[in-house]
Every structure is written in C-alpha cells, then in structure tokens.
Amino acid sequence: MPQTSEGNVHALQYREAKPSQGDPSRPVSELFRLDDLTGATGFLGTTLAIAIFESGADIICLDLFPTPTASNWGEVENAAEKNQRRLSYYQLDVTDENAVAETFAKFIPTLRYPVKGLVACAGLSRNGPATELPASSFRRVLDINVTGTFLVAQATAREMIRTNITGSMVLVASMSGYGTNKGVDTAGYNASKAAVHQLTRSLAAEWGSRVEIPLIRVNSLSPGYIRTAATAEALQKPGMEAQWTGDNMLYRLSTVDEFRAPVLFMLGDGSSFMTGTDLRVDGGHCSW
Template structure:
C-alpha cells in the first residue's frame, strides 16, 4: 500500500521538508475503494478501469440492471490480474432510502475502505425551452444534481465513519459554464452549472470543518465526446462541423482521454486542489 493512503502524509511531508514518495506513487490508489456512479456508462467504465490500473478497488453503481457484458468482463479480467475487486450494484440515486441501504450493504463486502467518488451518473435532454415540460426539467435536476448530491453525501458519511480522508470527482460539463451552439439544452446546462456550485459548496464544508475528515471535492468538465450517445445529435446537418470547429484542437474528444484527468483529481497528485473545475474541452471555452 502506498504511504499516501496515510492521512498524515501531507503533514509529514511538510515537517520533513521533502517528497515522501515518487511522482509515480502520487498517482497510486492502493488500499482504496472508489465509488463510481453511472458505472455502466461509457465514462464510468473508463473510470473504473483507470482506478483498477492505479491499484484501487471499484464499486460501480448504475440505474440499469446490469453493466454491458463485454466491457464488464474486461474489467473483471483487469481486476483479477491485479488481485483487486470490481463490484456492480443497481441503484437509483434519486431514491434516498435505496442509497442508504446500498451503502449499508456494501461496506461489509469491501476489502479496503471507501476513499473516493467519481460521480458520472447523468442524463441529457434537449428541446426548445417553450416546448420543454416542467416534468422533463425536474427529471434532469433530480438525476444530475440531486443524484450527485446523494452519492457525495453517502460517500462523505462513510469517510466520516472511518475517519479517513478522501477525494471526490463530480462530473459536470463545459455546458455548465457556456451555452452550446446549435442545441437547445437549457435544462441540462442549468443542471451542470448546479454540479459546479455543489462541488464548491461541499469542498468548503468538508475541507475545513471540525468533526469531518479532509475531503477534497473537484469537478471535471468534459467538452464534446464522441460516443454512441452523441451520434444522434451529430446527424443534424452541419452539427459535427460546428462542434469540431468550436474548439482549438478541431476534433471531438474520445472517452479514454478523461482517464488522466480523473486519476489526477482522485489521487494525491492533486493534494492541494479542491473546489476547482478541471475543464477538458479542447479549448472550446477559451475562444
């Protein structure tokens, strides 16, 4: 187990005036279990493999009954090769009682304590605002904002119970900071802006409050990602050219390009970073 898992790691480093571990070890997650919501989705699967490759155990939570068989078999193989565990549990994060029960059931099964969260669970929806029903707007807020809060709250409660430090990565979007051209996504944009403010607010509470361990909370804001989920939007005439032309790298991202940012935010490599947003958008928002 890396000595970065010790809560006194940073204090010892400051007292002794020098680095305690190698740069490579700063990115290790040994001895930690990481919760991943939306764990059956494209980004969730990539996050899970990233955690496993960095030495951490994984629990994937998702509203779907089971993860995709091919990618999940691969994750199980990666875990077995490293003598780690990867678990899946169906969970609707908008149901408070179900969330509490899930964490109560999971804790005894874990080989290592929960030390982090990657909150990938979220949905999108689009239509002109005048045609967008209150029910659809409420659904986006419940899943993207309240569901993210429920996961963060449950992980924080577990960290408080074990008195261990942790790191949370809440997946927002560049759409929380800007309005996307060519698509009508007022509700989605609003929800992702809410995730940004949620992270800052939680970081303020959990970074300095007595009675709580140190919990860093940051957001990751992806730009456009090429996945089957975006394929329909890209069929709109001119949409791909517009999306590609709106960033400085003149292409869409692939989901695997978020492995590095997720690992950085989860690990002790980002130990002095909290309440920040890491925007990985190809320069879209910098024009």
C-alpha cells in the same frame, strides 16, 4: 441511468489512510496511485473503471439497471482480474434517498478497505426547445444530475466521517455549465451542470474546513464534447460534427480515454492541495 450522457457512479476506496498533504519524499509514481478504491458503468464510467483498476483499486459500480449494460463490461471484468482487484456491481437509483442509504449499507460491510473517494458521473440530457420542454423532463434532469450527485456524495462523506478517513471526490460536470452549446437545445442540462459546479465548491468548503471531521477534497471535471454512442444521434444532424469540432481550439471531438489522467490526478495524492476546483478538459472550447 436512462439516457445517460456520461456514465454512472464510482465510490472509491484506499488500502490505508494517507495524509492529504504534500510529501516531497514520495516518488512521483505514487502520486497517481489509487490503491484500493470503489467505482461504475457507462460511456465514461467504464473507461475510468479500467484506469482505476490499473492504478491499484477495488471498484464498486452503481447503476440503475439490474445488471451491467455497458458493451465493454467484459473489458472491465478482465481489467479487474488482470490487476488482481475486486469488482462489484449494485443496482441503484441515485435520486432515491432511501435506496442510496440502503445500498451503501449493503456494500460497505463487503469492502476490504475503507471508502476513500468517489467518482460521480451519472448524467442525463433531455434535448428540445425550451418552449416545448415539459416541466417533468426538466425536473428529471435536475434530479439525476444534481440531486443524485449530492445524495451519493453525501453518503460517501458520511462513511468517510464514520471511519475517520480522508478522501477525495470527483463530480462530473460539463463545459456546458459555463455556456450554451450551439445548435443543441439543452437548457435543463446546462443549468444542472452549472449547479454541479456550485455544489462542488460548496461541499469542498464545508468538508475541507471543519476540524472535527476528516479532510474531504471535492473537485469537478468538465469535459468537452466526447465522441460516444450518447452523442452519435446529435452528430447525425447535418453540419453538427463540423460545428462541434470547429468550436474548440483542437478542432476535434474528445474520446473517453482522454479523461483518465485528469480523474486519476484529482483522486490521487498528486492533487493534495486542490479542492473546490473545476478542471475543464474541453479542447479550449470555453477559451475562445
């Protein structure tokens, strides 16, 4: 998406249906396997895609642009080849309900295995004083961060129900859904990420308790400040980096690779008794 802060969308797919419940006979090494999923591009998205390949999955990437724009897209392609996985890319505006349905209808027949998961990390932030922020900008943030996340989760759930496959979703929220960020005026972004937290809980309650559909677990990830090209401009403001690093207990910014294990955990069977939960990975920012 334009001006993305996290990345885009990952649809995930397993080789075979597995019961989403504890199994003491399974080795720990298998609890983080994602054998055959589908996923996306962006600062966080490409890093997660590579990790998902290494965990044994196929990946479908969904993004607004006609072709991948990530500077490290070659690394994603190399990871797919190295791990003998399939990589596909489809252009999609996640805020367009009809486009979401059409795109899913286009790629579903090409998959080797049923869809069994989703990583939704499309995100937009429009900064500026709330007294001057146009309503159109505020709506655009909510449309991408909340409506877009809902539409892709909805389409994924419909496919899981159609194939009667249990699955897992990770919706990328933010620590900004818990509080505001010092020195940065992001009222729309903060509100949208709080909405993703509630969307996560609501979808988890609905899709985890209905006996007539397969179990679908839904959790969210709330990253802290990440050092990426998306935050580079804000960090140019005098004193901003010192403030951001001093705002958490580890006194540094995170890097995108530090979110690989949390996402793989929530997608895999290692988190089989976890749903409706937000996993905050913020260096202790919200724990002061």
